[in-house]
Amino acid sequence: MKTLQFILKKLTGALITIVAIAIANFAIFRIAPGDPIRMMFKDPRVSTEQLQAMRVKFGLDKSIGGQFIDYVKQLLHGNLGFSFWQKRPVADVIGDRIGQTLILVVTALVIATTLGIILGAISGWRNGSKTDRTILSLSLVLYSIPTFAMGILLLLVFGFILLLFPLGGITTPASGFTGFMYLKDVLWHMVLPAFSIVLWYVGEYILLTRSSMVEVMDQDYIVTARSKGLRESVILRKHALRNALLPVVTLSGVNFAFAIAGVIEAETVFSWPGIGRLTYDAVMKRDYPLLQGIFLLFAVSVVVANFIVDLIYTRIDPRIKTGAAHE
């Protein structure tokens, strides 16, 4: 019962946040300087009447209030607007790209999280040992190299010099691969971009898991677990790691959302046709409706990721439901 109540509360919060985001999203692009219609038609031969006709077509002749009502109506119908640049509905443009980004980001984050937690846990468990120092220095180095720099480095070494992986794109052009061969081709193209993301995030996960683990190791309940005569592996898994993972779960949610938005660098370096590249192009082309749609997607993915984290929290931290963790 408590769980249901908690979920409803969080769901309401998430919905309110999304509404607020939609309003902010609308406002940002009205406050932004410049006339989008003028941007679209830079040709001086386009007459004022023609421009006015375009304004009417895109509903920009109405008052801000009227525009807002239109915007909300469209949103409720799942209509994100019409891309100036691609001359297609924004939803279609984004829809074409979202899959590529998700597969890249999800794969990279799953690898980074798993690897980061394992290495961080070992490091924190053996705090002060040689293993710990090695892992710690490695993660500091990785964490301090930006994704685009790491991407260029990987591209140079493994793509250009060693010729092990392709230089960019998502498939081999004109290969005509289908089925399993196609999947293999995509995975092969994904290795470098994925690892440029993995290597950055893994450093962060190691650092957080490690510090969380070190803190947990000092807790009284670890002494209790030892005094029960439990095996070290049991103490590590059931007592230390379960408690140490709580902040890591929070980070994972935030990271997932940020990674979707932050994948711009990796996608640009590796010409990966995803949302990141699309954002970059949309900015370059001043495609406001498309940017507006992408922003909404980023914001909503942050909210959704946080909601999922809240749900996971109820499973792993019993104190959350009653709010006792904040005592």
Added chain:
Amino acid sequence: MNILEIKDLKVYYMTKNGPAKAVDSISFSVEKNKTVGLIGESGCGKTTTARAIMNFVKEPGEIAGGEIIFNGRNILNLSDGELRALRGKEITIVRQEAQNALNPVMTIGDQIAEVILEHERIDKKAAWQRAEKQLDLVGISHKRAKTFPHEMSGGMRQRGMIAIATACNPDFIIMDEPITGLDVIVQRQLLTLINDLRNRLNLTALFIAHDLSVVSETCDEVVVMYAGKIMEKADVVSLYQNPLHPYTKALIHSYPSIRGERRKLKSIPGSPPLLVNPPEGCRFHPRCEFATDLCRTVEPEIRRINGHSVACHIVK
């Protein structure tokens, strides 16, 4: 028969200024089915002694000498595997502040069942049933086996700790200030529970406290520690009615008696010495109103006087 014999135990904490002698050559033993109280002010080495008994001294502390003979084996010579088999099964501990001593993300039932599963050949279901029985034993309904520590009161958590500590029928149980930090009513209930369990389970225990009146209700014998040394040892009635060592007397006068006559409380002036560089002679002499030149220079040996063991030059 002695279950536990501590001989000349030394536990030092290594500091920049040299070793702090937290426990310095103490010896005492605990007989089967008896409870020995270990009392003294904070920082006198009680908890360090408790940790040493489980061979559990953490860096920068180390056991610098002595023997801890438990059921004929020296605990200090056991391998890690042997120690694991011992801890939680043969020797258990109830620690102070169960608030932090229980894992916040596991139910109390799981935390009890876990120790049974570790030490006995038993399946999960049977372990869980045992855990429920343990809860009933310590006065928490077995229906609450699935509650988490944060849903329990301080007294219940401490009962939970006792349920864990008694789950595998231990030969020896250490209670390290089990009622400290709880309100008096809960303290009373816990003392009643502990006494009840002592009789029902024939426990052999070391009961650590800083309060003589608590020890007087639960223990058969009392060991008084000061600055890492034993000052006096005697059976509880004799110690309470006829304390010999000036420190014991001072301790008795500094706490109100639960049932005894009303009297003015006296505090002990000064504070315990730094253990890196303890006073020469008797460690208590700077705070002792009877101290002589002999006390300031020569460390007193433990002597048997009127059935007490006492380390004091003054006592005749």
